[in-house]
Amino acid sequence: MGAVAYAREATKEGRLNTVDASSPSFDAFIADAQVRLRRALVARYGVDLGVEACSESIAWAYANRARLMGMTNAVGYLYRVGQTAVRTQVRWMRAPLFPVEATDNDLPLPDDGLHLAMAKLSRDQRCAVMLVHAYGYPYSDAAAMLDIPVSTLKNHLNRGLARLRQLLEEN
Amino acid sequence: MDPEMARRLRRFGEQVDQAAVAAHAEREAAADTAPDALPAVVPIAAGRSRRRFQMITAAAAAVVVVGGALVTWRIAGEDDLRPADSGPSTVNATARPTTSSSSTTTVAPSTTQPAIPPGGSSTTTSTTTTTAASTSSSGNPPGTTVVCPNYNAYGTSYPIRLCDTGPAVTLIQQHVGAPDIDGYFGPATRQSVIVFQQVHGLNADGLVGRSTWAAMFPTGAPGTDADGDGTVEPWEIG
Numbered sequence: 574m575g576a577v578a579y580a581r582e583a584t585k586e587g588r589l590n591t592v593d594a595s596s597p598s599f600d601a602f603i604a605d606a607q608v609r610l611r612r613a614l615v616a617r618y619g620v621d622l623g624v625e626a627c628s629e630s631i632a633w634a635y636a637n638r639a640r641l642m643g644m645t646n647a648v649g650y651l652y653r654v655g656q657t658a659v660r661t662q663v664r665w666m667r668a669p670l671f672p673v674e675a676t677d678n679d680l681p682l683p684d685d686g687l688h689l690a691m692a693k694l695s696r697d698q699r700c701a702v703m704l705v706h707a708y709g710y711p712y713s714d715a716a717a718m719l720d721i722p723v724s725t726l727k728n729h730l731n732r733g734l735a736r737l738r739q740l741l742e743e744n
Numbered sequence: 745m746d747p748e749m750a751r752r753l754r755r756f757g758e759q760v761d762q763a764a765v766a767a768h769a770e771r772e773a774a775a776d777t778a779p780d781a782l783p784a785v786v787p788i789a790a791g792r793s794r795r796r797f798q799m800i801t802a803a804a805a806a807v808v809v810v811g812g813a814l815v816t817w818r819i820a821g822e823d824d825l826r827p828a829d830s831g832p833s834t835v836n837a838t839a840r841p842t843t844s845s846s847s848t849t850t851v852a853p854s855t856t857q858p859a860i861p862p863g864g865s866s867t868t869t870s871t872t873t874t875t876a877a878s879t880s881s882s883g884n885p886p887g888t889t890v891v892c893p894n895y896n897a898y899g900t901s902y903p904i905r906l907c908d909t910g911p912a913v914t915l916i917q918q919h920v921g922a923p924d925i926d927g928y929f930g931p932a933t934r935q936s937v938i939v940f941q942q943v944h945g946l947n948a949d950g951l952v953g954r955s956t957w958a959a960m961f962p963t964g965a966p967g968t969d970a971d972g973d974g975t976v977e978p979w980e981i982g
Contacts, residue, residue, distance in 0.1 A: 612757075615764045620943050624767045670921055670939045671756075672763045687756055692921050706750060707757025734745065 599638055606648045607631055609710075613718045614655045616703035617696045619669025622659055629658035649720030669699075690740035698733030701726050706734075763943055891931050900979045903951035906934050912965075912978030916952055919960045952978070 610630055615623030630651045634641050641647050671688040691699055697719075704715040705726075716726040892907040904912060906929055914927040920936040934950040941948040944959045957965070957978060967976040 611764055611768065612761065615760060620760065620763045620767050621939065624764055624771060628768070628771065670936075670943050672759045672943060687752060689918065689921060691756070702753070703757060703760070706745065706753040707760070709754070709757075738749075 599642065602647070603631060603634055606634075606651060609648055609714075609718050610651055610655060612708055613652050613700060613704060616700045616707075617656070617669075618659065618663065619671060619692070621670065622662055623669075625662075626655035626659040630655035633658070646717055646720060649717055652718060652720055686741060690737055693740055694733050694736055697729045698736060701729035702733040702737060705730055766945070767943070892928075895928050898978060900977075902957070902978075903953040904929065904957075904978050905951050906931070910978070910981075912981045915965065915981060916960065916978075 611627040614626040633654045644650050669692050704710045712723050716723045895909040897910050898904050898908040908929040909927055913929045917925045917933050920940040922933040922936040938948045938950045946956055965976040967981040969976050970980050
């Protein structure tokens with residue numbers, strides 16, 4: 574969604590909501606978008622490649638600022654830019670790497686295979702599961718970040734959760 | 745969704761966030777301190793052209809290395825160069841990875857922090873160089889890469905390294921997300937270990953030493969602590 578429309582939608586969630594001609598709206602928009610972009614791209618490609626894709630995407634945003642401000646879903650477009658930026662590395666990439674799940678006393682775990690199970694999900698399913706359940710974004714926000722319809726997101730989410738449960742039970 | 749799984753996923757999200765923020769900060773710091781640091785905002789097309797130029801340069805350098813090594817080999821004679829106790833293997837196969845040329849060549853591009861994003865160019869460079877070095881010193885036909893023709897059981901000391909094999913290698917492969925979980929510590933497993941070490945802020949050398957082993961199994965590896973030192977070492981895995 575464009576920066577202004579995005580800001581109005583974001584009011585309810587307490588996010589960025591002040592965009593006008595006199596404020597540094599673009600920098601504030603990028604600061605908020607960067608967090609979302611990094612989470613979406615890291616969910617898709619793992620920590621290293623996801624961070625690189627996010628950096629490339631933000632660099633593109635600054636270089637194409639005017640074009641970005643006129644878009645209906647700028648964050649979704651930047652997500653696609655990030656995907657394109659690392660497509661060569663993705664070709665050579667093996668399983669994405671995530672940090673090992675930490676254990677603590679109030680949540681005993683039968684095993685520590687969550688990060689391995691997550692890596693085995695498809696990229697779309699992993700993005701959906703992480704954005705909705707790991708980061709707590711509502712369906713509409715997560716779908717906008719991934720530039721897909723809400724129905725598609727729910728599809729990925731249901732299948733991803735089923736596969737995740739199956740992998741954890743196998744482990 | 746059951747509450748326990750929801751809590752696990754939320755906590756996982758926090759951990760991934762922390763790792764991503766740390767990786768981003770490290771990347772920014774490396775870009776700022778590199779001698780030829782690039783401006784913070786770099787047009788994406790320029791970045792791709794630079795990577796393409798580096799890939800071409802690396803490929804040309806690899807061709808020169810291969811050509812020079814082949815010429816030297818022909819002049820010196822095959823018998824003089826081949827180690828007496830090796831079969832089809834090469835210097836890099838029997839020597840320890842820390843001293844062999846191909847391993848060193850493979851390690852260096854992966855662990856440096858260049859101003860350019862490390863993903864594409866370094867991967868390409870290391871792959872090309874490994875192939876070239878292995879081919880030149882092994883005597884194998886061009887296009888054949890033999891890094892570990894012989895796999896050896898690891899001993900009772902750290903680190904677990906390239907060309908080792910055993911049950912601990914299987915555990916390591918499971919933990920770092922190696923493409924094949926077969927108990928053989930090959931180049932692919934080594935690369936996965938390097939990525940694991942980078943993510944966890946360890947010395948990314950591809951060797952599974954005490955620190956890396958502890959990072960993989962913070963609550964202890966599955967096995968019997970035979971020596972009673974409070975830690976299940978790789979050679980104590982059943």
